[in-house]
Amino acid sequence: LWISFSSHLALPPQRIYYLSLEFYMGRTLQNTMVNLGLQNACDEAIYQLGLDLEELEEIEEDAGLGNGGLGRLAACFLDSMATLGLAAYGYGIRYEFGIFNQKIVDGWQVEEADDWLRYGNPWEKARPEYMLPVHFYGRVDHTPEGVKWVDTQVVLAMPYDTPVPGYKNNTVNTMRLWSAKAPNDFNLQEFNVGDYIEAVLDRNLAENISRVLYPNDNFFEGKELRLKQEYFVVAATLQDIIRRFKSSKFGCRDPVRTCFETFPDKVAIQLNDTHPALSIPELMRILVDVEKVDWDKAWEITKRTCAYTNHTVLPEALERWPVSMFEKLLPRHLEIIYALNQMHLDRLPRVRSTCGGGPAEALGGGGWFRSLWCSRFKDFYELEPEKFQNKTNGITPRRWLLLCNPGLADVIAEKIGEGFITDLSQLKKLLDFINNESFIRDVAKVKQENKLKFAAYLEEQYKVKINPSSMFDVQVKRIHEYKRQLLNCLHAITLYNRIRRDPSKSFVPRTIMIGGKAAPGYHMAKMIIKLITSIGEVINNDPYVGDRLKVIFLENYRVSLAEKVIPAADLSQQISTAGTEASGTGNMKFMVNGALTIGTMDGANVEMAEEAGEENLFIFGMRVEDVEALDRQGYNAREYYERLPELRQAVDQISSGFFSPRDPGCFRDVVNMLMHHDRFKVFADYEAYIKCQGQVDQLFMDPREWTKKVIRNIACSGKFSSDRTITEYAQEIWGVEPSATKIPPPNLPRD
Numbered sequence: 001l002w003i004s005f006s007s008h009l010a011l012p013p014q015r016i017y018y019l020s021l022e023f024y025m026g027r028t029l030q031n032t033m034v035n036l037g038l039q040n041a042c043d044e045a046i047y048q049l050g051l052d053l054e055e056l057e058e059i060e061e062d063a064g065l066g067n068g069g070l071g072r073l074a075a076c077f078l079d080s081m082a083t084l085g086l087a088a089y090g091y092g093i094r095y096e097f098g099i100f101n102q103k104i105v106d107g108w109q110v111e112e113a114d115d116w117l118r119y120g121n122p123w124e125k126a127r128p129e130y131m132l133p134v135h136f137y138g139r140v141d142h143t144p145e146g147v148k149w150v151d152t153q154v155v156l157a158m159p160y161d162t163p164v165p166g167y168k169n170n171t172v173n174t175m176r177l178w179s180a181k182a183p184n185d186f187n188l189q190e191f192n193v194g195d196y197i198e199a200v201l202d203r204n205l206a207e208n209i210s211r212v213l214y215p216n217d218n219f220f221e222g223k224e225l226r227l228k229q230e231y232f233v234v235a236a237t238l239q240d241i242i243r244r245f246k247s248s249k250f251g252c253r254d255p256v257r258t259c260f261e262t263f264p265d266k267v268a269i270q271l272n273d274t275h276p277a278l279s280i281p282e283l284m285r286i287l288v289d290v291e292k293v294d295w296d297k298a299w300e301i302t303k304r305t306c307a308y309t310n311h312t313v314l315p316e317a318l319e320r321w322p323v324s325m326f327e328k329l330l331p332r333h334l335e336i337i338y339a340l341n342q343m344h345l346d347r348l349p350r351v352r353s354t355c356g357g358g359p360a361e362a363l364g365g366g367g368w369f370r371s372l373w374c375s376r377f378k379d380f381y382e383l384e385p386e387k388f389q390n391k392t393n394g395i396t397p398r399r400w401l402l403l404c405n406p407g408l409a410d411v412i413a414e415k416i417g418e419g420f421i422t423d424l425s426q427l428k429k430l431l432d433f434i435n436n437e438s439f440i441r442d443v444a445k446v447k448q449e450n451k452l453k454f455a456a457y458l459e460e461q462y463k464v465k466i467n468p469s470s471m472f473d474v475q476v477k478r479i480h481e482y483k484r485q486l487l488n489c490l491h492a493i494t495l496y497n498r499i500r501r502d503p504s505k506s507f508v509p510r511t512i513m514i515g516g517k518a519a520p521g522y523h524m525a526k527m528i529i530k531l532i533t534s535i536g537e538v539i540n541n542d543p544y545v546g547d548r549l550k551v552i553f554l555e556n557y558r559v560s561l562a563e564k565v566i567p568a569a570d571l572s573q574q575i576s577t578a579g580t581e582a583s584g585t586g587n588m589k590f591m592v593n594g595a596l597t598i599g600t601m602d603g604a605n606v607e608m609a610e611e612a613g614e615e616n617l618f619i620f621g622m623r624v625e626d627v628e629a630l631d632r633q634g635y636n637a638r639e640y641y642e643r644l645p646e647l648r649q650a651v652d653q654i655s656s657g658f659f660s661p662r663d664p665g666c667f668r669d670v671v672n673m674l675m676h677h678d679r680f681k682v683f684a685d686y687e688a689y690i691k692c693q694g695q696v697d698q699l700f701m702d703p704r705e706w707t708k709k710v711i712r713n714i715a716c717s718g719k720f721s722s723d724r725t726i727t728e729y730a731q732e733i734w735g736v737e738p739s740a741t742k743i744p745p746p747n748l749p750r751d
C-alpha cells in the first residue's frame with residue numbers, strides 16, 4: 001500500500017507512506033554503518049579494541065518480518081526512499097515472532113520459533129504517546145444521526161519506530177511498526193464479579209494479533225487472526241495519517257466537515273496487493289460515520305485517493321474471506337463493501353451478467369467473497385485505461401552490492417568511480433573495460449575470494465567440505481512448485497547418472513546449492529526439501545563422484561545468508577514456469593554480483609535479457625505463448641517420460657527409493673504429482689534445460705570468456721536498482737520529485 005501526500009499545494013514536505021504486512025529487513029548494524037559512511041572508521045576502532053567487526057555483526061539477529069520477495073522489496077524501497085531524500089514512512093506490524101527458523105533434521109524441515117526480540121532490539125524506540133485504539137466485532141446501529149459501530153472490542157496499537165538512514169545524505173526516515181496491547185480494562189467489566197485472574201490472562205487474546213507472521217509466500221490462508229492483522233495495521237495507520245493531516249498546515253483544524261475535500265490533493269493511497277485493501281472501506285467508514293461526509297462525496301474522495309497494484313498471477317494467492325467471519329469481525333465494513341459492490345455492478349452490466357445477480361452472489365457464491373470481484377481487470381481497463389501502469393522492481397545497491405560484496409564494489413569503483421552507488425545505471429561504463437585484462441583478472445579474483453570465504457563458512461557452520469574451484473550453482477528462494485526446484489533436482493540426478501555411467505569422462509565440477517523455506521502447511525514443498533537432502537545424501541557419499549559433484553541444501557535461507565551466498569555464486573537458477581513469477585528480485589541480486597543466469601523467459605528475467613542481450617544469459621524452455629499452447633493441447637507428462645531415457649531413469653530412481661532406501665515409497669506423492677497433475681510442467685522443459693546446462697559447462701571451462709560475460713551482465717544490471725523503481729513511482733504515480741532540498745534538520749527524526 002502506498003500513500004503519498006503530494007499535490008499542487010506542494011509547499012510542506014510531501015509525505016509518502018508505505019504500508020505492508022511484511023518488512024524483511026535482515027540485519028541493521030552493517031547497513032547503518034555503510035549508509036552513514038562509517039564502516040571504515042568503525043572497522044578501525046573495533047580492531048584497535050582487539051575485536052573483529054565481522055564477528056560482532058554475526059551476533060545480530062535478522063529482523064525476519066517477511067516471507068520472501070514481497071517483504072524484501074518493501075525493505076529495499078525504504079532504503080531507496082531515504083536515499084532519494086523522500087519523506088517516507090514504512091508502516092507495518094511488529095511481529096513478536098518473524099519467519100520461523102528452519103532446521104534440517106534427518107533431511108526434513110523442522111520449524112523453530114523466531115524469538116528475535118529475546119535480547120531486546122536496540123534499533124527501535126517505543127512511542128506510547130502515539131498509541132491508538134483499533135475496534136473489532138460489535139454491531140452496527142443505524143440511528144438518525146448516522147451509522148454507529150458499537151459494542152466493539154478495543155485493542156490498542158502501540159507504535160515502535162526504527163530509523164531508516166539514507167545513503168550518506170543526511171536523511172533519516174522512520175519505519176513505524178504497530179504492536180497490539182490490551183487496554184487496561186480489557187474484559188474486566190464483564191468479569192468484574194470475580195474472575196479477575198481469568199480476565200488478565202485473557203489479555204493474550206488481544207495481544208496475539210501481533211504475535212506471529214503468517215509464514216506463507218504466495219499463498220492465502222483464510223484465518224481470522226490474519227484478517228485481524230490486516231485490519232489492525234490499516235486502522236492504526238489511517239488514524240495516524242489523518243491525525244497528521246489534520247494537524248498539518250493544510251489540514252483542517254476548523255470546520256471539520258468541509259476540509260476533507262482537499263484530502264486527495266494531499267494524499268494518494270496505493271494498495272499494494274490485497275493485504276491492506278481494507279483501507280478502502282476503512283477510509284469510507286471514517287469519512288461517512290466519523291467525519292460525517294456524505295456518502296457520494298466520501299466515495300469521490302476515496303476513489304481519488306486510492307489505487308491498487310496487482311502483482312501475483314497465482315490464483316492460490318488471491319484473498320477470499322468467508323462472509324460470516326468478516327461480518328462477525330468487521331460488520332460495518334461488510335455493509336460498506338456491499339454498498340460499494342452494488343455501485344460497481346450498476347456501472348458494469350457485463351460483470352453483473354457474468355457474476356450473477358445480487359451483491360452476495362457477485363461477491364462469490366457460497367458465502368465467500370473475493371478481494372477483487374470476479375478478477376475482471378479487463379472490464380476496469382476498458383473503462384479507465386489511464387488508471388493502469390506497470391513498474392519494474394529493483395533492489396538496493398547499498399545492501400546488495402556495497403555491503404555484501406565490498407571486493408567487487410572496490411574493483412568497480414577503481415574503474416568508474418563511486419557514482420554507481422546512488423546511480424546504478426553508471427555501471428554501463430564498465431562496458432569500456434570488457435576487454436581490459438587486468439579488470440577481467442580482478443573481477444575473477446574477487447569471485448574466487450568470495451567462493452573461498454563461503455566455502456570456509458559452510459565448513460565451519462555445517463561441517464561440509466566443498467570444492468572451491470567447482471562451479472557454484474545456486475538456487476535460493478522460497479520452496480514452491482512454481483519455482484521448480486524439482487527441475488533442478490532432475491538435472492542433479494542426470495549429472496550423477498552420467499558420472500556413474502562413465503566415471504572416466506571429463507566433467508565440469510559443480511556444487512549445486514539449493515536453499516529456501518517451505519511454508520509449514522505446504523506438504524509438497526516439504527517433500528521437495530526432503531528430496532533435495534536425500535539426493536545429496538546419496539551423491540555426496542558416492543566415492544565414484546568424489547568432489548566433482550555435490551548437492552547441498554542451505555539451511556535457514558534468510559537475508560543474512562543471501563548476503564553471503566549470492567556474492568559467491570557462479571550460476572543463478574531462475575527456472576520458474578513462464579508466466580508464473582511476477583518479477584523475482586533474487587535474479588537481480590545475482591546479476592549485480594557477477595553470477596550468470598540460467599533461466600526461463602519469466603518475470604524480470606525477461607527484462608534482464610533485454611538489458612544484457614539474450615545471448616548473455618542462458619535462456620531456455622517454453623515462453624508464455626508455448627505454455628499457453630501446451631495448455632490448449634493438453635500437457636501429458638508421460639509423453640516426455642517415455643521419450644527421454646535420462647528423464648525416465650531419474651524419475652524411476654526417485655520412485656523406486658534409490659534416494660530413500662530406508663523408505664522406498666517416500667517420494668510417491670512427488671512422482672505422482674510430476675506424472676499426473678503437474679500444474680507447472682516440469683518435464684516439458686527438462687530437455688531444453690539439460691541442453692542449456694551443457695552450454696553452461698562449456699563456457700565455464702573458458703574462465704576468461706565466462707568472466708567477460710559476467711562483466712557484461714554487471715554492466716547491464718543498472719536498471720534493477722530500486723532507486724530507479726522509486727523514482728518512477730514518485731514521478732509517475734505520486735507526482736513528487738525526489739529532491740535533496742527538503743532535508744529535515746539533522747538529529748531530529750521526523751514524526
Ligand SMILES: *Cc1c(COP(=O)(O)O)cnc(C)c1O
Pocket residue numbers: 067068069072476477478557558559562583584585586587589
Ligand atoms: C531476495 C530474497 C528473496 C526473493 O527471491 P526470489 O528469487 O525473487 O524469489 C527471498 N528471500 C530472501 C531472503 C531474499 O533476500
Ligand SMILES: *[C@@H]1O[C@H](CO)[C@@H](O)[C@H](O)[C@H]1NC(C)=O
Pocket residue numbers: 204205206208225
Ligand atoms: C490468542 O491467545 C489466546 C490465549 O493465549 C488463545 O487461547 C487463542 O486461541 C489465541 N487466538 C488465536 C486466534 O490464535
Ligand SMILES: *[C@@H]1O[C@H](CO)[C@@H](O)[C@H](O)[C@H]1NC(C)=O
Pocket residue numbers: 274310311312313314315317318319372375377
Ligand atoms: C492478478 O492478476 C492476474 C491476471 O491478470 C489474476 O489472475 C490474479 O488473480 C490477480 N491477483 C490478485 C491478487 O488480484
Ligand SMILES: *[C@@H]1O[C@H](CO)[C@@H](O)[C@H](O)[C@H]1NC(C)=O
Pocket residue numbers: 389390391
Ligand atoms: C508497461 O509499461 C510500459 C510503458 O510504461 C509499456 O510500454 C509496456 O507495454 C507495459 N507492459 C505491460 C506488460 O503492460
Ligand SMILES: *[C@@H]1O[C@H](CO)[C@@H](O)[C@H](O)[C@H]1NC(C)=O
Pocket residue numbers: 414415435436437438439
Ligand atoms: C585497463 O584499464 C586501465 C585503466 O583503469 C588502464 O590503465 C590499462 O592500460 C588498461 N589495460 C588494458 C590492457 O587495456
Ligand SMILES: CC(=O)N[C@H]1CO[C@H](CO)[C@@H](O)[C@@H]1O
Pocket residue numbers: 001002069070071073270272273309311391393582583
Ligand atoms: C506499489 C508497490 O509497492 N508495488 C509492489 C507491491 O509488491 C509487489 C510484490 O513484491 C511488487 O511487485 C510491487 O512492485
Ligand SMILES: CC(=O)N[C@H]1CO[C@H](CO)[C@@H](O)[C@@H]1O
Pocket residue numbers: 083084085168169170422740743
Ligand atoms: C546533505 C546530503 O548529503 N544530501 C544528498 C542526499 O542525497 C542526494 C541524492 O543522492 C544528494 O543529491 C544530496 O546531495
